[in-house]
Amino acid sequence: MKEILADIDNWQQAGKQVALATVVQVYGSAPRPLGAKLAVSEDGAMVGSVSGGCVESATVQEALEVLETGRPRLVSFGIADETAWEVGLACGGTIEVFIEPLNW
Amino acid sequence: MAELFDAAAQAIRKDELCAVVTVLSGDEIGRKLLVRREHMADGSAPAVETTGSLGDAALDQAAIARAIEVMEARRTTRVTLPVEDRECDLLIDVHVPQERLIIVGAVHIAIPLVSFARELGLYTVVIDARPIFATQDRFGHVDELIQSWPDEALQEMKLNESSYVVTLTHDEKLDTPALICALDHPVGYIGALGSKRTHAKRVTALREAGVSDEQISRIHAPIGLDLGGRSPEEIALAIMAEIVQVRNRVKEAGR
Numbered sequence: 001m002k003e004i005l006a007d008i009d010n011w012q013q014a015g016k017q018v019a020l021a022t023v024v025q026v027y028g029s030a031p032r033p034l035g036a037k038l039a040v041s042e043d044g045a046m047v048g049s050v051s052g053g054c055v056e057s058a059t060v061q062e063a064l065e066v067l068e069t070g071r072p073r074l075v076s077f078g079i080a081d082e083t084a085w086e087v088g089l090a091c092g093g094t095i096e097v098f099i100e101p102l103n104w
Numbered sequence: 105m106a107e108l109f110d111a112a113a114q115a116i117r118k119d120e121l122c123a124v125v126t127v128l129s130g131d132e133i134g135r136k137l138l139v140r141r142e143h144m145a146d147g148s149a150p151a152v153e154t155t156g157s158l159g160d161a162a163l164d165q166a167a168i169a170r171a172i173e174v175m176e177a178r179r180t181t182r183v184t185l186p187v188e189d190r191e192c193d194l195l196i197d198v199h200v201p202q203e204r205l206i207i208v209g210a211v212h213i214a215i216p217l218v219s220f221a222r223e224l225g226l227y228t229v230v231i232d233a234r235p236i237f238a239t240q241d242r243f244g245h246v247d248e249l250i251q252s253w254p255d256e257a258l259q260e261m262k263l264n265e266s267s268y269v270v271t272l273t274h275d276e277k278l279d280t281p282a283l284i285c286a287l288d289h290p291v292g293y294i295g296a297l298g299s300k301r302t303h304a305k306r307v308t309a310l311r312e313a314g315v316s317d318e319q320i321s322r323i324h325a326p327i328g329l330d331l332g333g334r335s336p337e338e339i340a341l342a343i344m345a346e347i348v349q350v351r352n353r354v355k356e357a358g359r
Contacts, residue, residue: 001199002116009113012106024128024182024195035180035197072134098128098195104108104136104156 004039007047008102017042018102019063023050024074025096032095039102042067050097051077063099072100108156112138112199119201121178121265123171125158128182128193132159139171150290158194163187171196201266202227203292205347208254208282209272210237213297217270217340218246224348226268231257233278255281263289268347270295270327274302280309287319293350295327295343324350 011018021038023030031052038048038056040063050059055077062075078094108124115122115138125137138155152172157164166185174181174196181198184191205221207214210232218228222245229248232238238251250257254271263269269286270293271279279296283306286294296306303325310320328342329349 001197002119005113005116022126022195022197033180034182035195074128074133098126100126100134102109103106104134 001037004037004048007045008039011039011041011045012102017067019066019099020102021050021059021063021097021099023095024098025076026093027095028093030093030095038063040064040067051095055095055097059097059099062097066099067101070101070103072098074098108136108138111140111155115140116199120199121175121201122199123175124197124199125167125171126195126197127158128195130190130192132192135159137164137167137171139168139175141172141175158192160187163192167194167196170194174198201264203266203351204229204268206231206258206261206263206267206269207272208232208258208270208278209274209297210234210239210243210249211272213272213336213340213343215242215340216337217272217343218243220340220344221347222247224344229261231282232273253281254278255285258282258285263291265290265292267291268293268295268351270297270343270347272297274298276306276309280306280313283310283323284313284315287315287322293324293347294322295324295346297327297339297343298325300326 008018019040023032023034023036026034032050036050038046038050038059040046040060044060046060066073076096112124120140122140127133127135135158136156137158140153141150142153154168158167170183175198178198178200181196183194183196185194204227206229207217208231210230214230221228228246230243230246231250231254233253235251238249243249269291271282273279283296307320324346329345331338331342333339333342
């Protein structure tokens, strides 16, 4: 969390909405532990990470929707063995990510 | 708005141990509770301070109790807690402060000890009052090199559970006041270099200074796991191994 605070600050001071994605469940082996975070600004910039790179873009999409609806959501990403292999990960795990508007 | 986040961000910037509890499903999804545990300077029981609510007073109480356990274990945890006739799905997200190794005595063992600690991700500090020991030449790799009396330097450092203090000088004038100061704080590890005989003398000095036996028993001495080594590097490794063991809450047999 500490490492993403400065960017969040900058975005908020520029009047931008920010969404926060947090890994809340890890099944099997996954590249990032419980509590790993990715922050997304309303214009799609991101800082931090919830995986080794394989579900970041999908998370950004979800985060932008969350900013639009204003409602948090719990999303599950299966890092399928094949996909994982394609993006260079040997993990094949599943992660659950909680995505919320940073308005609390 | 943003009150809880601001409080959490402030605690994290100050590198305090704290936890943010979040409701992950149901009608109250996204509700938050911040739990902070402030240690008192006088060593009395830590005060728990909370901000926010999960939407139910009983659930808040249960969540605070769990959060304190989870903070103790220093591991972000997903939990399910009962609330009335349903269950509430929560994440207890812990911010663990940066671990620091504070070495009293810029002696030879301290040089490899700094290297091992840095490799393991610890912030390193070396304190020594003697200018010929505490030199940049010997300690170019340390995060902070402090040339001052150890107890005075320690007093300034806001020692907490993520602080590990080792004394390596063998010199009572330096080690004993430093140990008294470290024992006054809830530090995660205290170790003192020296033979059994040196330690026996040290215990007498600490008792004379009014330190209780219970407090004295927090000191790991002889310092380090018994790896059978003699070189400064091997001793440094034994010390680091012991700190890792304590940190990982592996119960030592017979302690």
